[in-house]
Amino acid sequence: MVKKLPYLVLFLGLAACHKTEKKAPPEVLRPAVQEDGRVIVMPNDTMAADFRTIPASASSLVADLEAPAQVAATVIPSRENPSQNLVLFNDAELASHYTQLVQHKINIRTLEISLARAKDLATNGAGTGRDVLEAQTQLENEKISLIEHEAQLEMGGFPADLLLKAKAQTAWVVCEVPENQLTRVKKGQVCKLRFTAYPNEEFTGILQAVNEIADRQTRMIKLRILVQNGGGRLKAGMFATVRFGVAEGNFLSVPQTAIVTIQGQDYLFVRTKPRTFERRQVTTGQQTGQSIVIFSGIRSGDEVVTENAMQLKGISFGF
Known part of the structure; x- marks a missing residue:
C-alpha cells in the first residue's frame, strides 16, 4: 500500500487540475x-x-395611379336667376358657405349703392357725415364676412371665383393622393373615371387643381377634377375611381x-x-x-x- 500512494496522489492532483480548467466562451460576433x-x-x-x-x-x-373619388359638386342652371348657375354640394358645410357667399355678394352690391347715395346726400347738404360713416361700416362688415366664407370654400378646394363663374352641366370630382405621389400628377392632366352608377362606361376628366394643404394625419392631398355632365347624369355624392395614366x-x-x-x-x-x-x-x-x-x-x-x-x-x- 505504501508503494502505491505516490501514484494515487498524482492521479488525484491531475484530476483536480482537470476540474479547475474552464473553456473560454465562444466569441459573439456582432456588426x-x-x-x-x-x-x-x-x-x-x-x-x-x-x-x-x-x-x-x-x-x-x-x-396607372388609381384613387377612390366622389362627386363633390354639380352645376345646374338656375330657374330664378339665369345669370347665376346653381352649385349643388355633397358637403352640407360647403353648401352653407357657398349660399352665404352669394348672399354677401348681393348685400355688398346693395350697400355700395347705399354708400354712394349717402355720400351724394352729404355733399349736397341733405345728409350727414354720420350717415356716410354708418354706410361705410356696414359695407366693411359685409366684406369681412364674405372673406370668411371665401376662406372656408378655398380650404375645401373650391375658390369663390370658380363657383361664381361655374358653367352648367359640369361636375367636380374630388380624390386624394399620398403626398409622396404628388410629383406624378399635374394640373391640366387628363384622367379617366369610372362611376359606381355606370360601371360599363368611362368618363374623361381634367385635373383642374391640386389643394394647397396636406392633411396632417393622413398626409393626403386633395385633387379637384372637372368632368362634363351633359344630361345631369352625375349626382353630388356619387362614388368613382379615378385613374391617372402615369408614364414613369x-x-x-x-x-x-x-x-x-x-x-x-x-x-x-x-x-x-x-x-x-x-x-x-x-x-x-x-x-x-x-x-x-x-x-x-x-x-x-x-x-x-x-x-x-x-x-x-x-x-x-x-x-
Whole structure:
C-alpha cells in the first residue's frame, strides 16, 4: 500500500487540475455600427452574405395611379336667376358657405349703392357725415364676412371665383393622393373615371387643381377634377375611381423589399464594400408591380440590399 500512494496522489492532483480548467466562451460576433447607424460593417463574409443585393438600374415604366373619388359638386342652371348657375354640394358645410357667399355678394352690391347715395346726400347738404360713416361700416362688415366664407370654400378646394363663374352641366370630382405621389400628377392632366352608377362606361376628366394643404394625419392631398355632365347624369355624392395614366419614363427602380420606412421617411441599404452597408434616405415615386421608382438617394449601379433589409433596419436604428 505504501508503494502505491505516490501514484494515487498524482492521479488525484491531475484530476483536480482537470476540474479547475474552464473553456473560454465562444466569441459573439456582432456588426460594427458607425456614424450613428448610417454605416454597418459585418464581422465576416458569412454574415455579410445574408444580405443579398442587386444593382439599381434604369428602366422605362408605365403605370396607372388609381384613387377612390366622389362627386363633390354639380352645376345646374338656375330657374330664378339665369345669370347665376346653381352649385349643388355633397358637403352640407360647403353648401352653407357657398349660399352665404352669394348672399354677401348681393348685400355688398346693395350697400355700395347705399354708400354712394349717402355720400351724394352729404355733399349736397341733405345728409350727414354720420350717415356716410354708418354706410361705410356696414359695407366693411359685409366684406369681412364674405372673406370668411371665401376662406372656408378655398380650404375645401373650391375658390369663390370658380363657383361664381361655374358653367352648367359640369361636375367636380374630388380624390386624394399620398403626398409622396404628388410629383406624378399635374394640373391640366387628363384622367379617366369610372362611376359606381355606370360601371360599363368611362368618363374623361381634367385635373383642374391640386389643394394647397396636406392633411396632417393622413398626409393626403386633395385633387379637384372637372368632368362634363351633359344630361345631369352625375349626382353630388356619387362614388368613382379615378385613374391617372402615369408614364414613369426612364427612372431608377428597386424591388419593393428594398425599402424600409421610419417616421414617414423611406430608406434603403447599399453595399459599398464586401462587408459594409450604408443607409441611404431616398425619395420614392410610383410603385409598378413589385418595383418602386427612386428619384433621389442612389445612383445607377449601386448595390441595393433586397433580402433581409429589415434586419439592417433594426441594426441601423437600434431596434
